[in-house]
Amino acid sequence: MKITKVESFILHVPLSPPITDAINAPTHWGLPGVRIYTDEGITGYGYTGTCAYGDELITDTIDRYYTPVLLGKDPYMVREIWDELRYGKMHWIGRAGITHMALAAVDIALWDLMSKAASRPLWQYLGGHKSKPVKAYNTNGGWLNWPKERLLQDITAFVEQGFTGVKMKVGKPDPREDYDRVRAVRQAIGDDVILMVDVNQMWNITTAMTWGKKLEEFDLFWLEEPLNPDDVMNHKKLADELNVPIALGEHVYSKYAFRDYIHQGAVEYVQVDTTRVGGITEWLQVAGLAAAYDLPIVPHVGDMGQIHQHLVAATSNAVMLEYIPWIRDIFVEPATVKDGYYVLPQMPGASTEVIPEYFDKYRVK
Template identity: 50%
Template sequence: MHITKLQPFILHAPVTRGGISDSTHSITHWGAPGVAIHCDSGHVGYGFSGTHAHLPTDRMIVDCITDGFGPLLTGRDPREVRDLWQTLYYNPQLRWVGRSGITHLALGAIDIALWDLKAKAAGEPLWRLLGGSSQKSVEAYNTDGGWLNWSLQDLVGDCRRMVEQEGYRAVKLKVGGKRLGDDIKRVEAVRNALGDDVRIMTDANGRWNLPTAIEASRRLVDYDVTWIEEPMQFDDCEGHRRLAESTSLPIAMGEQLYMAMQFRDFIQAGAVHYVQPDIVRLAGITEWWQVADLAHSYALPVVPHVGDMAQTHQHLCIAHPACHLLEYIPWLRDWMKYPAQVECGQFLTPEDPGAGTEPTAEALDTINKVS
């Protein structure tokens, strides 16, 4: 097998109810700038990043894929994924202009596409290629009902629906609003509505300073919250260490960490308890696996953030022993040929060859396609 061409694409999918907000962002669409890697065998692998659907920066990512990395890939065997990753990651010209920005996101999309190709060539779902078992179950927790721009009534109603009608036993709520008291009232209302048997995760999206995070953690403990996610600025390892020393509430983080070395620093400092690597922020599946192995060696659970919103993290959770719980957000569901599927709060095991990253023909024919 040899790579013959790279074909870029950009997909923009509308989010729930036309717009969502957390403590730091408000968006109407989710972006998936990516690439289809074609081989002389006829196989095609698909990989993409995850963005806030900003077309200028999405174009920078796909330009980097084709113009920066493309010449290094053409003619290579796509099954040699780890060697290709090393070649691309340590390329001196591209590394000089970015180790954790656009070049990193572009490499992540390529790496995902290569693993999709490798699994398709083997005729296996990615989880089986990576040594996973069909006997393993992965629980889903739903993030798509806890947005800050939901009214209290809508928030409680959505959480009740997810639990009572869809079978979820874990939901996530956004916090970090203008007043901490309002955050606490929202968590209290959901806890009272769902009872004690449903897990509630909270996510501040990096909004708080250290004193506010300490106070919020002290108050959230009263509502049996599973974790506080990204309580402070994403790169502040020392601040998260000090927070971890001050509270019994576990800290979850990782979606905004772009390099395995950053995870190493947080883990060694005792600044994180639930590790949340994301293939579209790290340089793909290859670097994600490095982080998952590191967390597992410290006996820390890995609960990926799902910037891909496809099946890929599901395959990885089935295959890696540190993973048993996975976030679910359905924004790309209608755009994927093989979307992630959840029944009664559990992910259904994929059986189709590949990583589940292939867009539908209709999705690839949208106006945001890059020729």
């Protein structure tokens, strides 16, 4: 099989209503991505996820620097292609962020192509590990801009729908308000539902130590991204001192950066995201690294779960997956949760193919 055409795109899917966490306030979810065509008539779709800012920088990287390398290549040589793109012309100016998200879109499209050619859903093509549905936890009711009433209303509704895990944002200017909101949620959902809190990097080590300790009484399943994601040393301090596990990974861009977190004991739930870490090829290596340390993987869903549902189903130490249904309706086979569990996809590929009508409707490039 040979790659005959590479076509980048940008989709902006509106969020209704807009949400916030401690550092972002998106009105749309951005999908800068790529369609890769082949001489066998099979087309692969890959994308990364953004708050709809900077998407054109990602597709420029694909158009100007990755496409010339890809044309004429055999998609089955995906690991060699990955190295060629990663260590090619862009290596000098970008080993994380824009270039790695562009690489993720390309790499995901190649894995989509290969599994389509094999007539298998990606999770089986990779070697399936879970024949039963994958446990989901719901993030979509815990936004920081939700007033307390809506927060309680949404989160209790998820529990009634069958979710046994929920996540809420913290990082308000006054941490006492966070404390009050977490207490109210825990009271509302009872002791049997697992509850995670996500700081989105807003705290410094002093705030994290103080308020992380205070929040321990609410039996949190994890504390997510308490600090700047480059600060391995202080995450290690928190992991040592707090009785709440530390979760992070959505801003960690390579297996080397994960190695430092993992080897130093600075992360306890590994949230490696295929759309940030350069795609499925690198994701699998991080998953193997975490497995060797007996650490659980619970990916952050920059893809909104479409691709990660396959990766979790194919990975022994991946235990659960986040659920945010913002963009599911645009896909030919949308990620589906029933009674709190992801229904395993059955169509060939990585569940990345977009319905043509929505592709045209939300396309901005």
